[in-house]
Amino acid sequence: MPNTDQLNAFIAAAESGSFSAAGRRLKKAQSAVSNAVMNLEIETGVDLFDRSTRKPILTAAGEALLKSAYAIMESHNDFTNRARSLNLGEESNLCLAIEQNLFIPPVVHLLVQFERTFPHVELELLDPGENDVPELLRSGRADMGLMLEQENYPQGFHFRGIGHSRRVPVCSKDHPLASLSQVNHSDLRRYRQLIPKSLNLEETRHHEHILSPRVWYAESPFVIAELLCAGLGWASLHESVVQEELTNGELIVLKRTYQQDASLQGIDVGWTEQQAQGPAAKWLLQHLSGLKFNSG
Amino acid sequence: MPNTDQLNAFIAAAESGSFSAAGRRLKKAQSAVSNAVMNLEIETGVDLFDRSTRKPILTAAGEALLKSAYAIMESHNDFTNRARSLNLGEESNLCLAIEQNLFIPPVVHLLVQFERTFPHVELELLDPGENDVPELLRSGRADMGLMLEQENYPQGFHFRGIGHSRRVPVCSKDHPLASLSQVNHSDLRRYRQLIPKSLNLEETRHHEHILSPRVWYAESPFVIAELLCAGLGWASLHESVVQEELTNGELIVLKRTYQQDASLQGIDVGWTEQQAQGPAAKWLLQHLSGLKFNSG
DNA sequence: AGTTTCTATCTGAAAAAGAGATACTTTAAT
DNA sequence: ATTAAAGTATCTCTTTTTCAGATAGAAACT
Numbered sequence: 001m002p003n004t005d006q007l008n009a010f011i012a013a014a015e016s017g018s019f020s021a022a023g024r025r026l027k028k029a030q031s032a033v034s035n036a037v038m039n040l041e042i043e044t045g046v047d048l049f050d051r052s053t054r055k056p057i058l059t060a061a062g063e064a065l066l067k068s069a070y071a072i073m074e075s076h077n078d079f080t081n082r083a084r085s086l087n088l089g090e091e092s093n094l095c096l097a098i099e100q101n102l103f104i105p106p107v108v109h110l111l112v113q114f115e116r117t118f119p120h121v122e123l124e125l126l127d128p129g130e131n132d133v134p135e136l137l138r139s140g141r142a143d144m145g146l147m148l149e150q151e152n153y154p155q156g157f158h159f160r161g162i163g164h165s166r167r168v169p170v171c172s173k174d175h176p177l178a179s180l181s182q183v184n185h186s187d188l189r190r191y192r193q194l195i196p197k198s199l200n201l202e203e204t205r206h207h208e209h210i211l212s213p214r215v216w217y218a219e220s221p222f223v224i225a226e227l228l229c230a231g232l233g234w235a236s237l238h239e240s241v242v243q244e245e246l247t248n249g250e251l252i253v254l255k256r257t258y259q260q261d262a263s264l265q266g267i268d269v270g271w272t273e274q275q276a277q278g279p280a281a282k283w284l285l286q287h288l289s290g291l292k293f294n295s296g
Numbered sequence: 297m298p299n300t301d302q303l304n305a306f307i308a309a310a311e312s313g314s315f316s317a318a319g320r321r322l323k324k325a326q327s328a329v330s331n332a333v334m335n336l337e338i339e340t341g342v343d344l345f346d347r348s349t350r351k352p353i354l355t356a357a358g359e360a361l362l363k364s365a366y367a368i369m370e371s372h373n374d375f376t377n378r379a380r381s382l383n384l385g386e387e388s389n390l391c392l393a394i395e396q397n398l399f400i401p402p403v404v405h406l407l408v409q410f411e412r413t414f415p416h417v418e419l420e421l422l423d424p425g426e427n428d429v430p431e432l433l434r435s436g437r438a439d440m441g442l443m444l445e446q447e448n449y450p451q452g453f454h455f456r457g458i459g460h461s462r463r464v465p466v467c468s469k470d471h472p473l474a475s476l477s478q479v480n481h482s483d484l485r486r487y488r489q490l491i492p493k494s495l496n497l498e499e500t501r502h503h504e505h506i507l508s509p510r511v512w513y514a515e516s517p518f519v520i521a522e523l524l525c526a527g528l529g530w531a532s533l534h535e536s537v538v539q540e541e542l543t544n545g546e547l548i549v550l551k552r553t554y555q556q557d558a559s560l561q562g563i564d565v566g567w568t569e570q571q572a573q574g575p576a577a578k579w580l581l582q583h584l585s586g587l588k589f590n591s592g
Numbered sequence: 593a594g595t596t597t598c599t600a601t602c603t604g605a606a607a608a609a610g611a612g613a614t615a616c617t618t619t620a621a622t
Numbered sequence: 623a624t625t626a627a628a629g630t631a632t633c634t635c636t637t638t639t640t641c642a643g644a645t646a647g648a649a650a651c652t
Contacts, residue, residue: 002375004300005609020629029611034631036609044379054618054629064388064418068375075371079298079364083340092360122360301640316598325642330600332640350598350649598649608639614632622625 002040004076007069009036010048014066018055085120091278093122097133097142100221101165101196102267104240106291107146114284121280129219130196137270144284149266159270162289166264169254170242171234177254184257188212192233194224225251238265298336300372303365305332306344310362314351381416387574389418393429393438396517397461397492398563400536402587403442410580417576425515426492433566440580445562455566458585462560465550466538467530473550480553484508488529490520521547534561 012022013033023030041048046065049056058066086092098107114123126142133147138154153159169188171177177191193212197219216233218224221241228235228242229250245251269288271281308318309329319326337344342361345352354362382388394403410419422438429443434450449455465484467473473487489508493515512529514520517537524531524538525546541547565584567577 001300001372004297018629019631028609030630031612031632032610038631044376045383046379051630056630060388061382064382064416065375065378068371068378072368072371072375075364075368076297079361079368080340082361082364083342086357086360087341092356120360314598315600324640326599327601327643328641334600347599352599594652596649596651599647600645601647602645603643604641605643606639606641608637610637611635613634616630616632618627618629620625620627622623 002043002069002072003036006036006040006043007072009033010040011066011069011073013037013049013056014058014062017057082120085118089278090118091121091143091280093124094144094280094284095124095126095142096284097126097128097136097145097147099131099133099145099147100127100129101148101238101241102146103127104243107288110284110287110291113287114280117283118280133270137272140272140274142272143275143281144269144271144288146267146269146288149268153270156274157270157272159268160289161266162269162291163267164264165238165240165267167236168239169234169236169256170228170246170251171254172228172231173249173252174231175234177234178252181255182257183254185211188234188254192216194218194227194233194235196221196224196235196237298339298365298368299332302332302336302339303368305329306336307362307365307369309333309345309352310354310358313353378416381414385574386414387417387439387576389420390440390574390576390580391420391422391438392580393422393424393432393441393443395427395429395441395443396423396425397444397534397537398442399423400539403584406580406583406587409583410576413579414576429566433568436568436570438568439571439577440565440567440584442563442565442584445564449566452570453566453568455564456585457562458565458587459563460560461534461536461563463532464535465530465532465552466524466542466547467550468524468527469545469548470527471530473530474548477551478553479550481507484530484550488512490514490523490529490531492517492520492531492533 008026009022009028009032012025013019016022016025019033019037020030023033026033037048044065046061047059048062048065050059111123111125114121126136128136130148131150133142133145134150134154134157136142137145137157148165149161169183171191175191177183177187180187188211191212192214193210194216195210195218197217214233216227218227221237224235224237225242225245227233229245234254239246242251246253269285271277271285277285304322305318305324305328308321309315312318312321315329315333316326319329322329333344340361342357343355344358344361346355407419407421410417422432424432426444427446429438429441430446430450430453432438433441433453444461445457465479467487471487473479473483476483484507487508488510489506490512491506491514493513510529512523514523517533520531520533521538521541523529525541530550535542538547542549565581567573567581573581
């Protein structure tokens with residue numbers, strides 16, 4: 001098993017082209033480098049350098065092993081960097097629950113930035129259905145969550161409003177409803193309605209959104225979007241979820257003759273209060289709060 | 297900078313759940329493990345284990361660092377494995393030139409097997425045009441090559457026939473030639489011919505293949521296949537290159553009224569004789585020889 | 593309560609690492 | 623051709639590190 005010092009000597013010698021120079025760089029005697037390299041050669045059984053000339057030059061085998069040596073030193077650096085990040089109080093892992101409706105490009109972009117800023121923090125992402133985030137926070141399963149505004153929150157965590165999202169009725173461009181310039185309740189009632197259903201079965205709020213007697217339920221709003229694109233029924237979805245389909249024309253927004261503003265729903269970020277927040281959680285909270293939501 | 301022994305002690309302790317057991321596993325005294333872990337904790341500044349109970353249990357930070365420790369040991373293993381493979385005489389790298397006409401699924405499959413058999417051998421793949429492989433072998437640029445049979449080889453390397461490939465005239469299903477039940481020379485001469493051109497410009501053999509006065513040249517036969525699919529001209533190509541397009545019907549084979557068999561061309565594998573072959577080269581040579589070519 | 597199994601810590605011995613000196617070789621310059 | 627500079631291998635001796643063994647105390651199990 002190669003020793004760390006031997007590897008360092010090997011690398012320094014290969015890079016500087018001489019054992020003496022390597023010794024100077026490592027602040028060690030030349031003999032130390034010479035011994036280290038020789039021991040490495042003995043242990044591996046591979047001739048690393050060609051010593052026929054004054055300056056030792058890497059053999060082909062040495063060149064191959066040098067790459068592996070670099071790989072080892074890189075993982076060593078990762079180790080020490082991770083240790084340093086832990087010393088700075090950074091969380092080793094963080095669980096973030098983002099309601100499926102809200103898993104949208106700016107959030108994804110924020111996560112990319114997060115990865116760059118905290119490369120050593122492991123992030124677990126949950127994408128629960130509607131209204132499941134509060135329970136995940138309360139139970140401690142998630143450390144932070146992004147969710148649509150609730151009427152009443154369970155005890156045990158903080159939350160903060162950060163924007164708004166608009167719920168709009170949409171259907172395929174080929175759907176019969178698409179040909180109407182305006183739709184009212186009875187128009188909608190004549191066609192199948194697709195409804196995002198919470199995993200949490202006891203949760204049966206949002207009755208106000210159920211208009212049609214012919215309903216289907218789906219766990220994920222993205223599944224619903226797929227069905228809509230296939231021309232199946234209509235649904236009241238958040239703009240952000242179907243933004244792409246709306247811009248490319250696959251889906252269209254239905255113009256309503258009723259309740260113009262009631263569908264504007266707040267977006268909250270919530271976090272547990274029991275567990276102390278580290279730098280990563282603070283960063284996330286701060287940047288989530290600064291996000292601009294497209295319909296907000 | 298963490299020491300290899302310290303990391304081993306850390307890992308063994310984490311896995312076995314006790315410093316004493318780790319000591320037994322590593323054939324060291326318990327005190328050695330205890331010291332190693334403690335020193336690692338001091339150097340990193342991170343508490344790795346919770347010692348409040350009898351058996352030390354990993355802290356959250358310890359768990360995070362354990363993963364990095366595993367990564368280090370894995371790269372150490374890679375180092376020693378590569379050293380072992382070099383001791384067995386395996387080449388550290390190998391250059392294989394495969395003429396573009398012959399870069400076909402069974403060869404790709406063979407390379408996949410090669411990668412599994414010799415994970416530490418770096419493979420450089422060249423995909424030269426027609427008739428360029430012998431020069432690559434002669435000059436030492438490539439160690440081994442797969443090529444179409446040549447009339448006369450330069451000195452300095454061995455070769456062995458391993459199969460045959462059929463050259464067929466093809467065109468798009470929408471091309472005027474496609475409507476003819478049989479084609480003769482004068483039919484072909486009326487349309488543009490696409491010809492694979494060697495990188496090696498002085499090489500101007502295969503005049504026998506040039507039939508039409510209206511020719512275009514392309515370096516890669518795959519580029520030619522693309523042009524053919526777009527309905528541009530016809531070409532005499534190896535079946536293996538356009539097999540996919542032939543089966544899905546995009547391209548069709550033209551039935552000729554002349555020289556039925558002259559287009560059957562041998563496939564050779566060649567290798568340099570100056571450089572001693574290692575196990576990897578031997579393996580490749582043996583398995584290339586065993587390949588079944590679809591038109592062979 | 594007694595026994596077992598564990599950890600931390602101390603001590604001394606053994607091993608390893610490393611500095612310094614020396615002899616010899618190669619490269620470059622005079 | 624000779625000299626000077628820079629490099630390597632190897633030897634010796636010192637310093638440092640590593641480690642086993644012993645011991646005391648804590649935690650779990652019977």
